[in-house]
Amino acid sequence: MARSSSGFVAGLTAAAVAAVGFLAYQASASAPADLSVKPPASGTAAPTTSPTGGPKKPAANPLAVPAASGTGERVVYALGDRRVWLVDAGNKATRTFSVMPSTVHPTPGAYTVTSRSGSVRGSDGVQIEHVVRFATAQDVAIGFSAAVDGTTPSPDPSKKTGGIRMKRADGDALWTFAVIGAKVVVVP
Incomplete structure (x- = not known):
């Protein structure tokens, strides 16, 4: 009897492993290529504003690279969509x-990356990492960065800051991609 119960357990184990393998395959086949992009929510979208405070239209397809952003390897930053x-x-x-x-x-x-810093304190006093600078406006250096504490709060509107903040994982990816001299295209 011990022999038949061990065979039964082995059969159940094999079936469970096969089922898990099949489900893992299904999950990987339906997963998006970029897991940092969230799927659009169903229903109506909450109203949002552009960087300048005006109303913003939601992007039809956030994965689509803006048409007016040029060609070739580049970082594209859409001001109105708040997206890179x-x-x-x-x-x-x-x-x-x-x-x-x-x-x-x-x-x-169109700009190029002019300087990078691994870790510094931002002009807002927050410790930041993976700073990639590419422009200057109103005597303020403008660049991408991630707060070490992982936050991305709205900046204080009374202060002139140039830090475009992102999540740490996105900052890591941008840091690897945007070396000195890399092209950055800013679109409205």
């Missing part, structure tokens, strides 16, 4: 994510 795309040489987004804009905004156009 890391675009490869074949014009395909390898990653996209939302950001919290600063109080001072770059003018739409």
